[in-house]
């Protein structure tokens with residue numbers, strides 16, 4: 019039987035008494051570009067950390083290609099790559115050395131490493147900085163070298179937490195196009211984002227998480243059909259996650275200002 023690429027079954031995480039993620043059930047299929055949206059503190063990073071084997075679920079399970087990430091972590095982790103929201107890179111390595119290190123971990127033959135690294139550096143305009151120390155990189159450059167590292171091993175499933183934060187428009191566009199191509203080639207991508215435009219433009223399906231629950235799930239067309247005809251993803255998102263209340267408060271604050 020063909021397994022879903024990513025399968026979450028009753029996945030939950032509590033930090034002491036606080037239920038950060040509650041009973042998530044979700045399947046993401048091979049080749050899908052899945053967008054995980056939600057306001058600050060909704061549980062996105064917590065979920066991604068459970069799916070990548072970094073944070074143990076309080077209950078429930080997660081599988082990658084049918085392999086339980088907590089029961090067979092090594093086997094499952096061979097299949098995945100993860101770009102965290104704050105990449106923790108080795109500051110005293112050059113970009114090139116970092117990619118070489120990743121290649122050695124994944125036992126990628128040297129000839130293959132060379133061409134792959136050059137390709138990735140070129141696509142993200144990092145070729146000229148490849149021999150500089152990572153500590154000298156800007157935030158966006160660090161993010162890009164982390165993305166290059168994640169793609170070195172050509173993972174089956176790629177997790178990215180807020181991948182476009184820190185990227186300039188050209189790099190964000192490059193990433194968007196690259197992810198689309200990789201998914202068309204069969205890679206599965208699970209990314210979290212606050213940038214609704216990106217989700218709307220590039221994701222095959224989106225899930226909106228709010229206070230640890232998935233409160234909406236589907237393609238853009240499906241989300242728009244459910245009482246949201248003609249609305250943008252931003253409208254739908256704010257409606258579902260209560261952003262409209264804030265708008266009322268903002269109006270009130272600015273009215274106060276006018277009264278003075």
Ligand SMILES: Nc1ncnc2c1ncn2[C@@H]1O[C@H](COP(=O)(O)OP(=O)(O)OP(=O)(O)O)[C@@H](O)[C@H]1O
Pocket residue numbers: 033036038056057058059060061062063064065
């Ligand atoms: N190590 C921790 N200890 C205690 N509570 C935590 C911890 N990490 C996260 N939380 C709580 O869990 C909830 C979900 O946090 P999480 O980081 O998963 O949110 P997020 O959706 O990634 O938010 P953001 O968009 O700001 O990145 C929040 O209420 C947060 O305060």
Ligand SMILES: [Mg+2]
Pocket residue numbers: 062063064103179
């Ligand atoms: Mg987060």
